[in-house]
Amino acid sequence: MTTHGSEGMGIQQDANFPFSFSSAINLPGFNLGLAEMLDEADDFLFVMDPQGRVLSFKARNGSGLSLFTPSRLMVRDMMPIRARQKFVQALDQVTNGNRFAMFEAMLMLPEKGAAWYEFRLFPTIDHHLVLFIWNINDYKNISSTISNIPFSIEKMIKGWSHALYLRDFETEDHTRRVVTMTMRLAARLGVPEQEMLHLRRGGELHDIGKIAIPDRILLKSGALDEEEWRVMHRHPIIAIDLLTSVPHLGRSLEIPRSHHEKWDGSGYPDGLTGEHIPLSARIFAFADVYDALTSDRPYRRAWSQVDALQYIRKQSGRHFDPSIMPVFIDMLSGG
Structure with missing residues (x-):
C-alpha cells in the first residue's frame, strides 16, 4: 500500500453556506465589491x-x-x-x-x-x-x-494554515491531529523542551507546499495516477521555496522538507537514509502515516487502529526509524 499523509483528499462543500450573493454571482449585473x-x-x-x-x-x-x-x-x-x-x-x-x-x-x-x-x-x-x-x-x-518576532512568526504560520485549509478543506483537522500526536511522541522520546517549538511549527507547516498544487490533483476525489503523484511529490520543495524567506523559522523547516523521507532511502524529495533524515521528520512520519491510515478517503474506508499499527510495525527499518517504533506502538497501545 502507498501512504502519503493527507494527500489525495477530496473537497468538502457546505451547501448551506449563508451568502446572500451566492445566487447572484453569475448575473450580468453582479457588481459587489x-x-x-x-x-x-x-x-x-x-x-x-x-x-x-x-x-x-x-x-x-x-x-x-x-x-x-x-x-x-x-x-x-x-x-x-x-x-x-x-x-x-x-x-x-x-x-x-x-x-x-x-x-x-x-x-x-x-x-x-x-x-x-x-x-x-x-x-x-x-x-x-x-x-x-x-x-x-x-x-x-x-x-x-x-514588537515581538515570535508573534510575527505565529501570524505567518497561521495565515498559511488558513490559506491551505481553504485550498483543501480537509487539512486543518489532519494537521491538528498529527501535531498533537507528534508532540506526545517527542515528549516520550525525551526531546528537549527548546526543540518542541520547532516540532510544533514544522508540523503545522508540513503540507504547506500543497497550496501550489493544481486543483485537479489536490482536490481529486479518487486515487492519484503516476503523473499526478509526480506533481504531488513536489510539495516539500515548494514549501521550502515559500518559507525560506520567513525569518527565524530555521529548524522548523525540517519537517516540511523531509517528512516524506524513508529510513531505507526510498522517500522523497532528497532520498535521505537512516539518521541523515532529521529526527523531527522521523518522529513526525509516524503520526502522519498513522493518521492517513486511520482516516477515511474517497477511495477507501479508514483502517482500524490494529491494522494501522500492524502496517507500521512491518515498515520498521523500511519507512520508519526502528528505534522510535516501540515507543510509538507503546504510546498508541495505551502504555
Whole structure:
C-alpha cells in the first residue's frame, strides 16, 4: 500500500453556506465589491488565471465553507483603490518570479466597519494564481502595542494554515491531529523542551507546499495516477521555496522538507537514509502515516487502529526509524 499523509483528499462543500450573493454571482449585473463580500465572510481564497480573472473562489464564515465558480469576475475590479494599487504591485512581483507577494490593507466594510486584511498572492504549478485574504485585526491590535518576532512568526504560520485549509478543506483537522500526536511522541522520546517549538511549527507547516498544487490533483476525489503523484511529490520543495524567506523559522523547516523521507532511502524529495533524515521528520512520519491510515478517503474506508499499527510495525527499518517504533506502538497501545 502507498501512504502519503493527507494527500489525495477530496473537497468538502457546505451547501448551506449563508451568502446572500451566492445566487447572484453569475448575473450580468453582479457588481459587489470586496468590502461587501467580506461583510459576509471571514476569509476568501480566489483561484485566477494569469490576468486575474476568477476561475473559482472559496469562502469561510465561522465553520461554514463553500465553493463558487463565477464566470466574469476580475479581482482588481472588486478592490477599493488603495488595495487595488497594492494588488497590481503584488501581481507584478509574482509575474516577475517572486514565489509569493503579500500586503496589508484597511478596508471599510458596510456593516462591520473598518477592518485590517492581509492579502497573499502566489502561483500554482499549472500557472494559475491564488489570492488568499484574511482578517488580521487581532494581530494588528497586538502588534501596535508590542514588537515581538515570535508573534510575527505565529501570524505567518497561521495565515498559511488558513490559506491551505481553504485550498483543501480537509487539512486543518489532519494537521491538528498529527501535531498533537507528534508532540506526545517527542515528549516520550525525551526531546528537549527548546526543540518542541520547532516540532510544533514544522508540523503545522508540513503540507504547506500543497497550496501550489493544481486543483485537479489536490482536490481529486479518487486515487492519484503516476503523473499526478509526480506533481504531488513536489510539495516539500515548494514549501521550502515559500518559507525560506520567513525569518527565524530555521529548524522548523525540517519537517516540511523531509517528512516524506524513508529510513531505507526510498522517500522523497532528497532520498535521505537512516539518521541523515532529521529526527523531527522521523518522529513526525509516524503520526502522519498513522493518521492517513486511520482516516477515511474517497477511495477507501479508514483502517482500524490494529491494522494501522500492524502496517507500521512491518515498515520498521523500511519507512520508519526502528528505534522510535516501540515507543510509538507503546504510546498508541495505551502504555
